[in-house]
Amino acid sequence: MSYRDTLDFLLYDWLHAERLNERQRFADHSRETFDAVLDTCERIAREKYAPANRTVDVEEPHFDGEKVILPRATHEAHAAFVESGMMAAAQDYDIGGMQLPYTVQAAANSFFAMASVSIGSNMLTSGNANLLMVHGTEMQKQVFALNEFSGRWAGTMCLSEPQAGSSLSDVATRAVPDGEDFENDPLGPRYRLKGNKMWISAGDHELTENIVHIVLAKIPDAEGKLIPGVKGISLFIVPKKMVDTEGNLTGVRNDVALAGLNHKLGWRGTTNTLLNFGEGKYPVDGKAGAVGYLVGKPGQGLACMFHMMNEARIGVGTAAVMLGMAGYHASLDYAKNRPQGRPVGPAGKDATRPQVRIIEHADVRRMLLAQKAYCEGALALQLYCARLVDEQKTGTPEAADDARLLLEVLTPIAKSWPSEWCLEANSLAIQIHGGYGYTRDFPVEQYWRDNRLNMIHEGTHGIQAADLLGRKVLMEGGKGLQLLGARVQETIGRAAARPELAGFADALGRAFGRVTSAIQAAWSTGNPAEALVNAVPYMQAFGHMVLAWMWLDVADKAIEKDNGATSVSTTGRLGAATYFYRYELPKIGAWLNVVESREPVCADLPEDAF
Numbered sequence: 001m002s003y004r005d006t007l008d009f010l011l012y013d014w015l016h017a018e019r020l021n022e023r024q025r026f027a028d029h030s031r032e033t034f035d036a037v038l039d040t041c042e043r044i045a046r047e048k049y050a051p052a053n054r055t056v057d058v059e060e061p062h063f064d065g066e067k068v069i070l071p072r073a074t075h076e077a078h079a080a081f082v083e084s085g086m087m088a089a090a091q092d093y094d095i096g097g098m099q100l101p102y103t104v105q106a107a108a109n110s111f112f113a114m115a116s117v118s119i120g121s122n123m124l125t126s127g128n129a130n131l132l133m134v135h136g137t138e139m140q141k142q143v144f145a146l147n148e149f150s151g152r153w154a155g156t157m158c159l160s161e162p163q164a165g166s167s168l169s170d171v172a173t174r175a176v177p178d179g180e181d182f183e184n185d186p187l188g189p190r191y192r193l194k195g196n197k198m199w200i201s202a203g204d205h206e207l208t209e210n211i212v213h214i215v216l217a218k219i220p221d222a223e224g225k226l227i228p229g230v231k232g233i234s235l236f237i238v239p240k241k242m243v244d245t246e247g248n249l250t251g252v253r254n255d256v257a258l259a260g261l262n263h264k265l266g267w268r269g270t271t272n273t274l275l276n277f278g279e280g281k282y283p284v285d286g287k288a289g290a291v292g293y294l295v296g297k298p299g300q301g302l303a304c305m306f307h308m309m310n311e312a313r314i315g316v317g318t319a320a321v322m323l324g325m326a327g328y329h330a331s332l333d334y335a336k337n338r339p340q341g342r343p344v345g346p347a348g349k350d351a352t353r354p355q356v357r358i359i360e361h362a363d364v365r366r367m368l369l370a371q372k373a374y375c376e377g378a379l380a381l382q383l384y385c386a387r388l389v390d391e392q393k394t395g396t397p398e399a400a401d402d403a404r405l406l407l408e409v410l411t412p413i414a415k416s417w418p419s420e421w422c423l424e425a426n427s428l429a430i431q432i433h434g435g436y437g438y439t440r441d442f443p444v445e446q447y448w449r450d451n452r453l454n455m456i457h458e459g460t461h462g463i464q465a466a467d468l469l470g471r472k473v474l475m476e477g478g479k480g481l482q483l484l485g486a487r488v489q490e491t492i493g494r495a496a497a498r499p500e501l502a503g504f505a506d507a508l509g510r511a512f513g514r515v516t517s518a519i520q521a522a523w524s525t526g527n528p529a530e531a532l533v534n535a536v537p538y539m540q541a542f543g544h545m546v547l548a549w550m551w552l553d554v555a556d557k558a559i560e561k562d563n564g565a566t567s568v569s570t571t572g573r574l575g576a577a578t579y580f581y582r583y584e585l586p587k588i589g590a591w592l593n594v595v596e597s598r599e600p601v602c603a604d605l606p607e608d609a610f
Contacts, residue, residue: 001569003114003325004042009569010380011107014557015387020101023394034104040084041108048077049115056118056269057446061205063261068204068271077119078207081112082151087126091133095146102393106318106386110379113322117450118269123315124202128155128214131308132237135296139186143247144212144237154208157308158197158215158238158275165198166463168302169229173197173217173277175236175292185293186245192289193217193238194278196259199457203273204240204258210249211240213256214308215277215292216301227299235301236292238277242284253282255290266449310407312458313415314385320454321378324422327429327447328371334433334442335359335368358432367432371425373551373576373584378418380550385414405480406487409472410546412464417543419454420461426451465535468542470528473519481516484546488512491553498559500574504552504581511545511585514592521596530598538595541588548585551577 011017011034018031052073059071081087089105091097109121129148132140147153164170173195177183182190195217197203204211215236218226226232242252255278262272280288296304339355358364388410391403426448430437437444455461473481492509495501518538522531555577558570566574593599 001572003329004038005569006376006379007038007107007110009558009561010383010554011103013561014380014554015103015383017101017103017107017387020103020390020394025099025394026101029100034100037086037089037098037100037104037108038111041086041111044077044080044084045111045115048073048080049112049119052077052119052269053116053443054446056116057266058268060263060268061261061271063204063258067206068258068261070205070207070269070271074119074269075207077116078122078151081122087122087151088149091149096150102389103383103386107383110318110322110382113319114326116269117319117323118267120270120319122151122154123312123319124157125151125153125155127308127311127315128157128212130311131214131304132295134307135235135304136237137188139245140188140237140293140295143187143243143245144239147210147247148212152208153210153212153239154202154205155212156200156203156214157305157312158200158203158213159305159309160197160199162196162198162274166460168216168233171195171216171218171233172226173215174226175217175219175234175294176289178289178291187243188237188293188295191217191219191236191292191294192278192287193236193292194289197275197277199262200273200275201267201270201457203271203275205271209241210243213238213240213275214295214305216305217292219298230302231299233301234298235295235304237295238290238292242291252284255280255282255284255288257281265452266446267453309458310411313411313464314382316454316458317378317385317414317416317418318382320418320422320451321375321382323447323451323454324371324375324418324425325379327426327444328368328375330442330444330447331371331429331432331437332359332368335364364432367428369575369579370583371428372572373580374418374421374425376573376576377547377550377554377580378422380554381410381414381417381546384550385410402483405476406483408475409468409480409484412468412472412539413543413546415458416455416461416464416539417547419451420540420543421547423448423451423455461536461539465539466532469519469522469535469538470532473542474523481519485512485516488549491549491556495552495556498556500559501552501555504548504555504577507581507585508545508548508552511548511588514588515542515545518592518595522598525598529603530600533603534595534599537591541591541595544584544588544591548580551580 020026021029055071055073061068061070088097089100090102093099112121125148129145132145148155175191175193178190178192215238216233217236218232219234220226239254240256242250242254244250257276257279259274259276264272277290278288284291335358338358340358342349342353343356388403388407392400429444433442433444436442492505496505555574558573562570
């Protein structure tokens with residue numbers, strides 16, 4: 001079964017994406033237009049991205065002293081993506097968009113992630129522009145966001161700093177008003193920024209004529225001191241090159257300098273940079289300090305930035321899924337064609353018989369089935385979250401608010417679960433290839449290297465776990481968790497009526513109950529340090545419960561579609577669901593045992609005992 005077959009089933013048979021055209025915003029669309037978009041993206045990914053995946057891995061970006069050099073293949077792939085119009089696919093017609101549902105855009109972009117994740121689908125540029133469309137002024141939207149959507153300019157997000165890492169409370173980049181008339185600049189209140197930003201993906205390159213940096217910085221108080229914590233953080237647009245109110249380059253370079261390129265384990269086709277803001281290398285108007293334009297109100301930068309961060313987290317999850325999926329299909333093809341060994345029969349092995357393909361060995365099938373369960377289940381979760389985005393934007397007020405809360409609860413899972421378990425799928429893909437998998441003769445080692453980043457960027461595993469157990473399941477009186485529970489119970493009710501799924505429905509009900517009660521046990525002392533010491537095991541259990549729900553709902557829909565005649569594709573989906581319920585879901589007991597008991601060993605072991 002091809003990836004496209006899987007995608008079409010989830011998009012149309014399971015999520016009924018074509019019904020979205022019943023809404024006014026999508027009224028011009030149909031299944032035919034959606035398919036045309038998918039066809040176009042699949043073709044570009046196949047022709048421009050996939051052939052370059054190894055090239056961009058071995059020909060790393062380098063700095064020649066003036067500019068960052070990328071392989072010609074990267075420029076060609078980026079140009080093809082821009083020409084497709086996918087950068088603004090979900091935007092309004094009047095700004096050059098297609099008004100596609102985000103669900104369809106996410107599905108279409110998955111082809112690029114699968115073909116070459118480090119060339120990618122320009123996730124940060126679209127996220128940057130989307131943030132400005134919500135929080136920027138009309139002028140900022142016209143000058144910066146629209147030029148990003150057109151592909152003329154690129155965008156970044158600049159949060160981390162060398163001394164602070166993920167601890168945004170410790171951001172030290174400063175922003176001071178640029179002159180007495182700073183508030184009257186037509187592009188927004190004008191500041192001068194000084195500081196350093198680290199781990200900036202696509203922070204410098206020549207793919208576009210300009211790069212729009214979205215930067216977190218602190219505005220000093222009247223005494224020149226920075227406000228401690230995150231409340232003092234503001235958000236700024238800092239273009240690499242200065243522009244006028246018509247979006248024209250002025251010929252002046254902003255005071256943003258490339259301090260170095262990070263050389264990475266994977267994602268080598270994407271530049272990753274250390275940027276210096278305001279060091280005086282490129283003075284503007286004779287003064288040091290990078291010119292930045294305030295977005296939103298002072299002190300509310302982190303709230304604005306979360307609009308982009310949450311979008312990026314789902315994008316990271318999708319990248320992890322597609323890398324896992326690429327490895328799965330590569331190892332499946334290998335297993336079907338690699339002869340090795342002989343099966344064990346009642347009398348043992350018969351060395352006189354011909355070798356069999358390794359897919360005939362039970363353990364290889366176990367590894368393939370694990371990959372299928374991880375990757376196709378995680379793909380369902382990513383598309384489900386994308387469908388919630390459409391509901392939030394175009395549903396009734398009540399449905400939109402429910403979708404918002406469900407996304408709050410599911411976003412840590414959509415980011416973290418694929419980045420852990422689709423990475424494991426990549427490891428299994430290497431194992432199936434044996435020694436060959438550990439060489440560069442086959443692509444699976446690169447898929448693993450690329451995927452290892454996804455547990456780290458856009459919020460590490462530990463950060464996502466603390467967010468889930470410390471905030472998301474508790475917010476608004478636990479309403480998001482209650483909404484999730486209602487949807488899980490609705491699936492259980494349908495599946496329980498099917499003999500082949502009744503046992504799974506019962507297991508999911510017990511798993512949801514255990515995951516819910518563990519919250520109360522973790523927080524029973526009211527001490528956050530005790531509650532959150534085992535936040536990662538909690539997130540692992542919660543994620544497995546969510547994926548079990550996805551598989552039960554998908555399996556129920558597959559049986560319904562077949563209407564009594566079990567197809568090969570449904571047999572595969574039921575096999576993956578069975579694997580997940582028999583091999584994976586029981587793991588949550590071990591994880592939740594330490595959560596419920598608030599096991600303290602990790603926190604209490606003396607440092608010198610390590």
